[in-house]
Amino acid sequence: MYTYHMEAILLTDILTDIFSGSARSDILIKGDRIARIAPAGTLRGSGEVPSGTRTVDCAGKAAVPGFVNMHTHAAMSLMRGIQEDVQFTKWIDNIWKIESRLDSDFVYWGTKAAVLEMIMTGTTTFNDQYWFSPAAHRAAVEMGIRPVISYVVLDKNNEEEARRQMDQCERMYAESLSWKDGSMFAMAFHAIYSVSEKMILWTSDFARKHSLKLHIHLSETSGEVKDCREAHGGLTPVEYLDRLGVLDENVIAAHSLWLTDNDIDILGRRRVNCVHNINSNAKLASGYRFLYNELRDAGANVCIGTDGCASSNNLDMLEAMKTSALFQKAWRMDSAAMPLDELLSAATGNGAKALGMDTGRIEEGALADILIVDTRNTFFLSPGSFLANFVYSAHSDCIDSVICGGRFVMEHREVAGREEILEGARKVLKQITV
Ligand SMILES: [Zn+2]
Numbered sequence: 239m240y241t242y243h244m245e246a247i248l249l250t251d252i253l254t255d256i257f258s259g260s261a262r263s264d265i266l267i268k269g270d271r272i273a274r275i276a277p278a279g280t281l282r283g284s285g286e287v288p289s290g291t292r293t294v295d296c297a298g299k300a301a302v303p304g305f306v307n308m309h310t311h312a313a314m315s316l317m318r319g320i321q322e323d324v325q326f327t328k329w330i331d332n333i334w335k336i337e338s339r340l341d342s343d344f345v346y347w348g349t350k351a352a353v354l355e356m357i358m359t360g361t362t363t364f365n366d367q368y369w370f371s372p373a374a375h376r377a378a379v380e381m382g383i384r385p386v387i388s389y390v391v392l393d394k395n396n397e398e399e400a401r402r403q404m405d406q407c408e409r410m411y412a413e414s415l416s417w418k419d420g421s422m423f424a425m426a427f428h429a430i431y432s433v434s435e436k437m438i439l440w441t442s443d444f445a446r447k448h449s450l451k452l453h454i455h456l457s458e459t460s461g462e463v464k465d466c467r468e469a470h471g472g473l474t475p476v477e478y479l480d481r482l483g484v485l486d487e488n489v490i491a492a493h494s495l496w497l498t499d500n501d502i503d504i505l506g507r508r509r510v511n512c513v514h515n516i517n518s519n520a521k522l523a524s525g526y527r528f529l530y531n532e533l534r535d536a537g538a539n540v541c542i543g544t545d546g547c548a549s550s551n552n553l554d555m556l557e558a559m560k561t562s563a564l565f566q567k568a569w570r571m572d573s574a575a576m577p578l579d580e581l582l583s584a585a586t587g588n589g590a591k592a593l594g595m596d597t598g599r600i601e602e603g604a605l606a607d608i609l610i611v612d613t614r615n616t617f618f619l620s621p622g623s624f625l626a627n628f629v630y631s632a633h634s635d636c637i638d639s640v641i642c643g644g645r646f647v648m649e650h651r652e653v654a655g656r657e658e659i660l661e662g663a664r665k666v667l668k669q670i671t672v
Pocket residue numbers: 309310311455492545546
């Protein structure tokens with residue numbers, strides 16, 4: 239369990255200048271924060287290191303901020319490969335049918351399996367949107383990483399369902415006030431095509447009233463935009479939500495793929511957080527021309543997510559970073575598009591900013607969410623920068639250890655409880671036999 243603690247860890251001789259140089263440092267972690275970063279070899283034995291500090295020799299390794307996966311449906315980790323080569327509308331109808339058979343046990347074990355994978359691929363914070371969210375919360379917290387758990391509104395214009403969801407949401411919010419584990423409660427409505435206008439407004443008001451983030455799917459497909467224009471007097475989904483007064487800097491808009499110039503202007507002015515999910519978009523043939531430069535220049539905060547495993551098939555943020563950059567460079571025919579420094583920010587600091595969390599950077603005072611990457615393999619046998627090799631050459635299995643909130647959640651590729659998670663997840667798989 240994540241609780242406040244005061245143990246200290248000293249990482250010695252670790253590469254911290256990951257962009258270009260070779261500067262190595264000692265990093266002192268006290269409790270859940272990075273207390274001190276100093277040139278390698280200067281902290282050990284100094285008066286700054288408390289007695290009883292655990293020292294970890296990191297020669298040959300590099301420190302990278304833990305990834306912030308800004309859009310996923312964790313428990314869908316047990317739905318990989320069940321809907322392949324299918325168009326979006328058919329895909330989502332089938333998914334909803336399958337989801338009607340799930341229970342909290344499925345979500346608990348599905349989230350555990352997802353978090354196991356997230357830890358092994360370097361994610362320390364994730365923004366989740368799924369059913370039975372108390373079970374997802376419990377699963378993530380037990381494993382020591384930081385979830386953002388939303389209550390998802392999806393009423394499909396059914397008033398009785400809307401009333402049930404409002405009551406359930408009020409109860410869950412009240413419960414979340416007792417969370418003391420570093421996780422965050424948020425609001426979500428699925429999308430404009432699956433939620434009534436009344437409930438879009440209710441969800442947005444609830445989020446504002448309680449200072450909560452609002453996590454939505456937005457302009458994911460061209461069909462969504464076309465249907466919205468027909469239903470709402472020519473307005474795009476972005477224009478429609480702006481007319482309702484929903485968009486602001488607390489909104490996390492997954493996909494944001496099919497946008498007009500006016501949409502980009504609105505998302506920029508409202509400082510909306512737009513989450514790019516390239517693997518999901520490309521696989522479901524929703525599109526690939528994500529308007530990264532345009533959104534960034536307009537003032538939107540662009541982040542990266544994986545989406546759920548029913549469409550993206552894995553939760554690997556390193557893979558999502560690489561694919562994002564490759565698609566940007568390719569469709570723009572511009573090899574300078576989405577440069578490495580911006581790519582890393584989109585996968586770390588920008589997500590932290592969207593959530594208002596003090597993570598996504600390796601700096602004194604920040605939360606100690608650190609990936610320890612082993613460079614002693616062929617992928618890093620190069621005079622090129624660490625980051626270039628990490629993103630474009632290596633795979634996430636070069637992530638040797640992961641620290642979240644000042645605690646090791648993986649050491650030398652070992653995650654506690656791995657076998658039990660695989661066993662538990664296998665048992666609930668029968669709920670989705672296809
Ligand atoms: Zn999604």
